[in-house]
Amino acid sequence: MGPREARRILEEKAREKGFDLVGVTGAEPLAEGGERLKEWQEAGMAADMGYMHRPAELLSEPKRLQKSARSVVSLGVSYYPGDHPENDGGGGRVARYAWGKDYHIVIKERLRSLRAELEEALGVKIKARAFTDAVPLLERSAAQHAGLGFFGRNSCLINGNIGSYFFIADLILDLELEPDVHGTGTCGKCTRCMASCPTGAIKAPGVVDARLCISYLTIENKGEIPRELRHAVNDWAFGCDVCQEVCPYNKRKATMSRWPEFSAGTGAGPYLEIEEVLGIRTEQEFEKRFEGTPLTRPGRAGLLRNCCVAAGNLRLVDAVPTLVGCLHEDESPLVRGHAAWALGEIGDAESATALREALEREPDEGCLVEIEAALEGLQGRSDGLE
Ligand code: B12
Ligand code: SF4
Ligand code: SF4
Known part of the structure; x- marks a missing residue:
């Protein structure tokens, strides 16, 4: 043949x-x-x-x-x-592929x-x-x-x-097959994705700087989400779709997947319940909850880090007790540090008390910096109100 x-x-x-x-x-x-x-x-x-x-x-x-x-x-x-439904319930947004x-x-x-x-x-x-x-x-x-x-x-x-x-x-x-001609097409004059990227990660046409990309920051990144990028991460808890959402090709042509395995009901779906995720304290619990989905990739500490940032950006007052649990009890400095940031963003009385308490007993230097910065932010805001 x-x-x-x-x-x-x-x-x-x-x-x-x-x-x-x-x-x-x-x-x-x-x-x-x-x-x-x-x-x-x-x-x-x-x-x-x-x-x-x-x-x-x-x-x-x-x-x-x-x-x-x-x-x-x-x-x-x-x-x-x-597409994502409105985020009325204050969830952590998950990119569609996951x-x-x-x-x-x-x-x-x-x-x-x-x-x-x-x-x-x-x-x-x-x-x-x-x-x-x-x-x-x-x-x-x-x-x-x-x-x-x-x-x-x-x-x-x-x-x-x-x-x-x-x-x-x-x-x-190792089989010879007749090759196809190379794919062609054009963006024309459109530059919507470049203008819409929340962190300015698309440095030139077709060139994404992973250091700035929310998808990298929330999935592959093992360390902290840089403070200066946290607001731009918005409610994304896993991945990012912004540069695809704005694309006219997707607006006109995106067709629903025919593979039932990729539908929302079979995995994490469009939003994570932030308080639920922030309550996961052990690796076993985490594996059990997300086994068989792409969300295991950043690991427990990485996913909780992301949910802290989303909670802070969404100013989730209801999540304060769970965030306090993270700040005072989580074994990972990554989680404690980002919980401190989120509490600083929410900034109610309970958050302020929890941050002051943590300042007395936090052993990790990086976390202490986060707690101090959060308390300074709170101080700055209350001075501004006086
Ligand atoms: C590393 C990686 C990432 C990194 C870096 C992304 C990047 N843009 O480089 C991070 C973590 C940020 C990431 C994010 C995402 N990723 Co990713 N990622 C990869 C991976 C493993 C390698 C990509 C890579 O080589 N990057 C290096 C750069 C230099 O290569 P490149 O982006 O492919 O760019 C090419 C073009 O520039 C091209 N090129 C050649 N000639 C020309 C000419 C012109 C004019 C232009 C413009 C370009 C061009 O050459 C480059 C090399 O192939 C691939 C899987 C794989 N093994 O390929 C998946 C892959 C690219 N990711 C994928 C997906 C789905 C995503 C996300 C959508 C997930 C999400 N929703 O969060 C985002 C999209 C972000 C974005 N805008 O790219 C899919 C993309 C499918 C598709 N239709 O394009 C892939 C192919 C995985 C898969 N098998 O399906 N990803
Ligand atoms: S995935 Fe998000 S952060 Fe990354 S390049 Fe696209 S819009 Fe920018
Ligand atoms: S939004 Fe889509 S069509 Fe427009 S420049 Fe970006 S990739 Fe091209």
Whole structure:
């Protein structure tokens, strides 16, 4: 069977499996993507994501992942679960891609069975690497080469028919398949994402500085959310969708995911109950609560840190007792420090008392700085009222 017929069968099988987009490219290096990655790394924009500091050649050459590679299959699956309802209940906002089950697990299962079905249909043994958002390959670049879409100014890959709310999944195969033409499209004169990014993280068209991106700050970041960025984080507790929400391609084209695993009812949904999350004290409790969803990624302390920031920004007076619990009892200095910040933002009498008490007994220097800054802020505000 020739590469063209094999490509046709791949498309048929992938669509049966529910993938919305299917494309193929050769296993040659992703030269332009590699160059852009190098510049991004050199500018420090990879922050402290260890896996993004690997040499650009490793991330841009499929053959480094599988020596016998002949084709890279790029698949797209819409995760769009709808839009956030109004945040009337004061919840911690979750980015759409994370409302349901953990996509790594869900997609990988389907990739495995797609590969098995392909072997059966083509009657050959196929050596394959199957992954999504896990192995260090420039997945957006490979997908653009495979015709899935074009790079938007927000750096997301946009497809003219379904927008950008889709995951990219890959199969690197030792099988020759007819390649697709590279994806094309344009943002035209639009710059909405660049103007709307709350932290100014989109430094140039297609270039996102992870150090400023709310998605990085609330998911990959292991340390504190810099004080000067906390207000801009607003109510986002996990990820950020702003630069996709404003995109006209999504406004017009986003189509609901056909995979039930990505719907709100199967996982964390659009909002976290902030007080509930702030009450989680042990790793076991955390794992049990979020197991099987993407929300385990930042770890317990990271997610509580995010919920503290959201609570402070939302001025959640009802959350004060739980925040006081975090400040006085949590074992993680990261959580205690951000709880102090949130109490300083809310600033009622109970918050002020709890902060003064904590000042007497807090052992961690970083937390003491947070508590002092929160108390100074409160003092400044009450002076202003006099
Ligand atoms: C590190 C990472 C992040 C980091 C850094 C993001 C970034 N923009 O670099 C952080 C944590 C911030 C992040 C956030 C998000 N991520 Co992310 N992330 C990745 C990861 C692991 C690597 C991305 C990367 O290589 N960055 C380095 C830069 C240099 O590369 P790049 O952004 O892909 O940019 C390319 C273009 O510039 C391109 N390029 C080449 N030629 C040209 C020409 C022109 C004109 C232009 C403009 C660009 C261009 O070359 C670059 C290299 O490929 C990929 C998975 C993977 N292995 O690829 C997922 C991935 C990019 N993330 C994904 C998602 C869903 C998100 C979020 C939407 C999640 C959320 N809601 O919070 C946000 C979106 C933020 C944004 N605007 O990018 C999806 C994107 C799917 C899509 N349709 O684009 C991916 C592909 C995961 C997946 N398998 O589905 N992410
Ligand atoms: S995900 Fe949010 S913070 Fe990151 S670039 Fe987009 S709008 Fe900016
Ligand atoms: S918002 Fe506008 S500039 Fe940004 S990615 Fe979408 S079309 Fe391009």
